[in-house]
Amino acid sequence: MIRDSAQAIARRGDLRRARDWRDRSPGFDRAVWRAMGDLGWIGLRVDEADGGSGLGMLEFCALVEELGATLTPEPLIAAAAAVRLLGRNAGSDRLSGDRIVLLAWQERAGSLDPAGGASVAGGRLSGCKRFVPAADAADEFLVTTESGLVLVPRDAAGLTVERSPGQDGGHLATLHFDGVQGELLPGDAGRVLDEAALATAAYLLGVIEGALALTVDYLKTRRQFDVPIGSFQALQHRAVDLTLQAALTRASVESAAACLDGGAVGAEAQAAVSRAKARASDAAMLVTRQTIQLHGGIGYTDECDVGLYLRKAMVLAPAYGGAALHRRRYAALQSPVDEVVDEVADGP
Known part of the structure; x- marks a missing residue:
């Protein structure tokens, strides 16, 4: 709804x-x-x-x-x-x-x-x-x-x-x-900023899907050698790779949202958000660049709508923390867990 x-x-x-x-x-x-x-x-x-x-x-x-x-x-x-x-x-x-x-x-x-x-x-x-x-x-x-x-x-x-x-x-x-x-x-912005970072990841997921939909439609209609270029296996493989990026991003965003809605706080919530935002930022830049290439020369013109998605990704990928920053935070949040695992493995 x-x-x-x-x-x-x-x-x-x-x-x-x-x-x-x-x-x-x-x-x-x-x-x-x-x-x-x-x-x-x-x-x-x-x-x-x-x-x-x-x-x-x-x-x-x-x-x-x-x-x-x-x-x-x-x-x-x-x-x-x-x-x-x-x-x-x-x-x-x-x-x-x-x-x-x-x-x-x-x-x-x-x-x-x-x-x-x-x-x-x-x-x-x-x-x-x-x-x-x-x-x-x-x-x-x-x-x-x-x-x-x-x-x-x-x-x-x-x-x-x-x-x-x-x-x-x-x-x-x-x-x-x-x-x-x-x-x-009064107020502490920490939790709300994590929610905003996750929402930005979801917006980037929409950017990915919009760019992909536009590109798949182009591959079906643009013809070369009297056939749609989407029938070329090399281009199909590239489109599948980008679709996988979209699916992985969706799984990460929805998992993080369910984690927050389930009552997760502190390091657990932050790690879920950082995992989703890092993936969405990287995937959005990868997908939007690749979809421009799949459009060929026209993809680089301002008249072609697919370029609008790359421009939006360039602005939002670093918003509320870029991929590298969230990867560092995720790694830092995981280190206490890793230390406990190591202690158990080594014995008393």
């Missing part, structure tokens, strides 16, 4: 909105954003007692997978993470899409520490946060610090937004805080 509801906005095979909103501010349609709020998507992970839908990660991953297949540009993952952290403070206007609040958590590339980069002293926020998506559209930012969360209006005195273009035609922003007055709230 979640996947079916996504068809109201995201229609597979239709990339017109993805093209229309490239290199435009704010990068997406506010009317579509409100429609997402009406469908309950923004608050899908928020508890029912706080005005949300109270659904799990399996449902949220299914939703964003559909959005990834059509390259839907709305910043659902960042906004859903923010309202989940706000909980009962989210308010109906944020859950409905009338106000957009985005999570600002990252200090630098290659870091998963939400506490760095910004600090609170004397009730005022200073420092910076980077890589905030769709910041032009934000009404507020939810900023992570060592002292907790700080809710900052977009037009707050002392806040400067430095905008940089992204490969996908959107933009990422660096927020500079110079004694900004905000609302200090």
Whole structure:
């Protein structure tokens, strides 16, 4: 039912909105954003007692997978993470899409520490946060610090937004805080950031599937020597390899979502998320590059839609931690288990 509801906005095979909103501010349609709020998507992970839908990660991953297949540009993952952290403070206007609040958590590339980069002293926020998506559209930012969360209006005195273009035609922003007055709230972003990383992996799964579907259709219709090029065994083998990448990514994402929904916490949950995000990031880059090659020369032109999937993968593969970072975290989380196994094997 979640996947079916996504068809109201995201229609597979239709990339017109993805093209229309490239290199435009704010990068997406506010009317579509409100429609997402009406469908309950923004608050899908928020508890029912706080005005949300109270659904799990399996449902949220299914939703964003559909959005990834059509390259839907709305910043659902960042906004859903923010309202989940706000909980009962989210308010109906944020859950409905009338106000957009985005999570600002990252200090630098290659870091998963939400506490760095910004600090609170004397009730005022200073420092910076980077890589905030769709910041032009934000009404507020939810900023992570060592002292907790700080809710900052977009037009707050002392806040400067430095905008940089992204490969996908959107933009990422660096927020500079110079004694900004905000609302200090309690909260620990660690769990929510893991959920956002897993949701990004699910979006990348959708990117993989969208690129593959476009490519398989091309292999069936493009003809050479009076036969479809999809009849050439060498190209069939390459398509099968990419389909296996999609299947492995799906298994990893759904396994991690089930793990989180099953109540896993701490190292178990983090390891499941890191395994899924590392695989999705690597697979998305591999599949989107290969699908461009399978299109031949036309795949390298901007008019060919398959290139849009590579551009989106280039932006999201490193988001919430890239493959190398999550592999390192996974290895670090496994080492205590390995030590216990070694001790048992060696005896007392």
